Amino acid sequence: MRPPFTIVGIGEGLFDCFPDGRQLPGGAPFNFAVQANRIASRFGGRAVPVTRIGKDDLGRKFAASIQAPLEGLQWDPVHPTGRVDVTLERGEPRYQIAENVAWDFIEYVPLECDAVCFGTLAQRSPRSRESIHRFVTSTPARALRLFDINLRQHYWDFSLIEQGLNLANAVKLNEEEMRIVSDLFDMESPVEFLTRFPLRTVILTQGAKGTTMYTREGITRGEPVSFKLAPNADSVGAGDASAAAATVGLVCGWPAKNVVALANTIGAWVASQPGALPDLPESIFSVAPSLT
Numbered sequence: 001m002r003p004p005f006t007i008v009g010i011g012e013g014l015f016d017c018f019p020d021g022r023q024l025p026g027g028a029p030f031n032f033a034v035q036a037n038r039i040a041s042r043f044g045g046r047a048v049p050v051t052r053i054g055k056d057d058l059g060r061k062f063a064a065s066i067q068a069p070l071e072g073l074q075w076d077p078v079h080p081t082g083r084v085d086v087t088l089e090r091g092e093p094r095y096q097i098a099e100n101v102a103w104d105f106i107e108y109v110p111l112e113c114d115a116v117c118f119g120t121l122a123q124r125s126p127r128s129r130e131s132i133h134r135f136v137t138s139t140p141a142r143a144l145r146l147f148d149i150n151l152r153q154h155y156w157d158f159s160l161i162e163q164g165l166n167l168a169n170a171v172k173l174n175e176e177e178m179r180i181v182s183d184l185f186d187m188e189s190p191v192e193f194l195t196r197f198p199l200r201t202v203i204l205t206q207g208a209k210g211t212t213m214y215t216r217e218g219i220t221r222g223e224p225v226s227f228k229l230a231p232n233a234d235s236v237g238a239g240d241a242s243a244a245a246a247t248v249g250l251v252c253g254w255p256a257k258n259v260v261a262l263a264n265t266i267g268a269w270v271a272s273q274p275g276a277l278p279d280l281p282e283s284i285f286s287v288a289p290s291l292t
Helices: 028-043 057-065 126-137 158-167 175-184 190-196 238-252 256-271 282-287
Strands: 005-010 014-017 023-026 045-054 073-076 082-089 092-097 115-119 144-148 170-174 201-205 211-215 218-221
Touching (some): 005 126, 014 057, 028 115, 028 256, 126 158, 144 158, 144 238, 170 175, 201 238, 211 238, 238 256
Parallel strands (some): 005 045, 014 082, 170 201
Antiparallel strands (some): 082 092, 201 211
16 A cells, blocks of 8 residues: 555543543544554554544543544534543453443544454444444445454344444454354454455554464564553553554555554554553664665
8 A cells, every 4th residue: 555544443442430530532443543543644544533422521531642644533412531541460451341322322524544443332322333334334345344353242232243243354352252253253363364254464462462463475473572660550451462463564555464564563562651542652663674
């Protein structure tokens, strides 16, 4: 893909509320879009979050925090900005998600793009589900359609996962989600995704073990990456950052080994920092010096 290019993350935009009192903007597709914008801007592209927030104090705080283009931001005059209470169990985040909030009422907006990332959680309401499906199906045939299988509480079912896998041409999930989805569809290997569904790419995030990418051309495993943990470090947003890096690489047509290397490195960096959207240091891009 020659620049300029546009990537979209469509779905929930909310505040992650932590036990220590921190309130940080988040939501998987929002995290994805912000990190993808930071990465894509280095390679001639951009990323846009498409979400909906309330006309309230949290909504204004959310809008002021966005480090990405704003044309996909919708304001809801009735419903409040979403929030999630986050707790950590053995370092892994657990979520209590508020219902009937602004991102449950996302409206369709036409926006040309070369890639879109959509998940499961924002499809819990009929309004947002319809808008997301309409947006994804409106992308050109060449576009990357990345389905982020984020299984949150009871906000998903077999039909939703099956629809997403048939709508997408790429899927991203972690090891726990892989086990659940493999059981749902009676699959023994991530490679089976590529034969059962119209997918070109499977991105498996594996925490400290790094990221593995499966394509019709083969399997690419990157070397695990680690950074010194900062105070209050958590893994919130690490998978979103890995997906963002992989999406930029795929849109740009990078070799698989470079896609996975950057996904591993950026995911590991985010996991070493507090919150989902820490700044990305210049040195982190040294894994792809020949791609600039």
